[in-house]
């Protein structure tokens with residue numbers, strides 16, 4: 001299973017760093033303007049879900065209908081708020097284990113890709129000081145959202161590989177489902193219950209990194 005792997009595709013939020021608090025804080029503020037109160041338990045439902053799909057989930061939850069024009073405006077407002085919240089991100093926000101795993105993969109000649117749903121992904125990897133490690137960054141604007149496999153398949157096609165040669169690392173159920181739909185090896189990070197489709201699940205990225213370095 002592991003001796004074939006030629007590419008590792010990393011999710012960002014929840015795998016490389018934690019931005020879900022900032023995403024949720026910005027969504028809560030936006031929802032409040034529409035008279036919708038988002039309970040903390042709702043945060044899980046937005047992980048790995050694109051900006052547009054997140055807004056749709058919030059509107060459905062609050063049973064609100066707004067115009068397409070307002071949807072665009074609210075998404076822009078949420079994103080501007082989110083960007084203010086991550087403006088101070090630097091190397092200190094990088095999860096333990098990421099740096100050593102990236103170096104290990106480089107040494108082994110294994111390609112490294114970013115497969116995040118976030119349009120802020122390139123800004124974040126630059127702020128975290130790991131931009132140079134990535135051989136390819138998937139543009140989520142050109143791919144269907146997770147749980148569709150498109151983001152992972154895009155990276156695979158870029159390197160001209162087969163699904164069996166790719167491994168994805170994800171913290172969200174939608175993301176793990178996307179990796180499995182792509183036919184790749186899926187490593188889950190976090191609570192194993194929602195990640196039951198993953199081939200292996202570890203509590204933290206650091207645990208996964210240590211284990212993967214012994215396998216790849």
Ligand code: B16
Pocket residue numbers: 011012013014020023046047048049050051054079115116117118119120121172
């Ligand atoms: P943006 P990931 C996802 O990141 C987040 O988990 C999700 O909460 C967010 O809505 C999505 O990115 C889109 O982010 O608004 O910055 O484009 O886990 O796929 O790295």
Ligand code: MG
Pocket residue numbers: 011012013014015047048170171172175
């Ligand atoms: Mg994630």
